[in-house]
Amino acid sequence: MEIFYSYDCSGGVCRLDETESAHCVRVLRHREGEEIQVFDGSGNLYRCRLTDASPKAAQALVLEQIPDWGAVPYRLTMGVCPTKNADRFEWFAEKAVEFGVDRIAPLAGDHSERRTVNLQRLRKILLSAAKQSLKGRVPEVDEICTVKEFIRNANPESLRLIAYCFEEEDARKLSINEALSSAGNVPITILIGPEGDFSREELQLALSNGFLPVHLGQSRLRTETAALAAVAAVYLNSQCS
C-alpha cells in the first residue's frame, strides 16, 4: 500500500509537497480522478481522490478520514542520549517508530560525548519509518536538552523509568517488565543514558523527582540497544501479553 504524506490537510483537501507530488505523479503516475491514500503525520489516514496531478504541488479531495490510524494503545516518551556514532541513534529512532513511540527527546547528559543531533535528518527518518510501518502519527522530536532539564520537565502523571548500569545502594532496581506491569494506562517516560552512563547527580535528581530505577537484564547493551530494548518491552507488554 502506497501512502503519501501531506503537510496540510484542511478544508477537505490534502496538499502534497514537491517531493511527495513528484513521487505520486511522476514516479507512480497517478492521474486526476484516481484514489490515493494520504496521511498527515498527526494520526489521520485519508482516502482521497486526486484532483490536481501537479508534479510540484498535487492536491487531493478527502473522501474518508480514518483517525488514530496505526496507533498503539500506549503513550511512550523516550528520553535518550544520542550515541557518539549518529547512525546508531538514527537506527534506534527508526526502530522505535516501527514498534510505536510518541515522542523522542534527545538528551545531553553529564557524561555525553555527543551534545548535538541533526533534527532535520532525524525527522526525515521518522517520517519515512512511519510511512513504511503504517503509522499515522509521526513521533515528535524535541530540540536537544540536558538530562536534568528533561527530568525536571517530565510529565509527573506518567510512569517515569530510568535505566542505568552502575549500582546505587539506595536504589533497588525493578526489571523493566515489573515496572511496566504497574503502568496501567498512564503515559510512560523512559530515560536512557549515554555510553558513559548517567552521573550520580542525574540519577539522584531522577529518583527525587519520582523516576523508578529499572534494569534491562544482565547483558551489557549498547546505548541504542538499551533504548530499543525499553521500547520493545513496552510494545511487547502491550501487544503480546
Place this chain on the structure above:
Amino acid sequence: MEIFYSYDCSGGVCRLDETESAHCVRVLRHREGEEIQVFDGSGNLYRCRLTDASPKAAQALVLEQIPDWGAVPYRLTMGVCPTKNADRFEWFAEKAVEFGVDRIAPLAGDHSERRTVNLQRLRKILLSAAKQSLKGRVPEVDEICTVKEFIRNANPESLRLIAYCFEEEDARKLSINEALSSAGNVPITILIGPEGDFSREELQLALSNGFLPVHLGQSRLRTETAALAAVAAVYLNSQCS
C-alpha cells in the same frame, strides 16, 4: 575492560592472531608479564599473563579459566531470511549478540530476494559484538539454506516458533510471549521470513513439522525488526520477568 580473542586456547596457553596481537602489543602496549583477559569464543574467559609480546603472534599463559562467561540462561536459534539490504541483516545480527543468541541460520525463502550472505563479514561482526557486549560465546552462523531445509532439520526437542504476517485459517497465532511462557528450559527456535513473507507451502510445512504460529503484535515490522523483536522477547522473558 579490554578483552582479546584467541583462536586457540589449549595446553594452558592462549594464542592471539596477528590482528589481536597487534592490538594488544602495539596499540595497547601490553608487555610480557602483564595480566590480560582473553576469550575463546566458545564461552570461556581466561585471566592470563602475557608471556610472548610478539606483535604478530602473542601468547599468554592461562592463570584462571571462567566458563560460561556472559552466558544467557536460554538456548536460542534464529532462522532468519536475510534482508535485501545486507546492512539490515548485519545490524540484526549485532543486536542479537548483545541480547544473547546461540545460533543464527540465514535462510532463503520461496519469496526471498536475497539468497546469499557474506559469512566472513558476518562472523567478524558477531565476534566484535560478543567482545563489546562481554559474551564469551560467539554465536554459530550456518551456511545459508532454504527455509524448508531449516524446518526439516530443526531440533524437534526445541520450542519451534514461526512468525508470519498473512492470515491462515487453520492456524491460530499465539503472541510470542504466550508461546514463550510455555517454553520452560527447552531450547527455542524462531523462524522469521523475508520481506515477501513465507509462502503458504513453507508455513504448512512448518506447522506439520510442529512449529507453533506466533505473532509479534499489531505493528508492521521490517524483517530485521521482527527478528530483533523475537530475540528481545526471549531475552526480556528470561531476564526481566
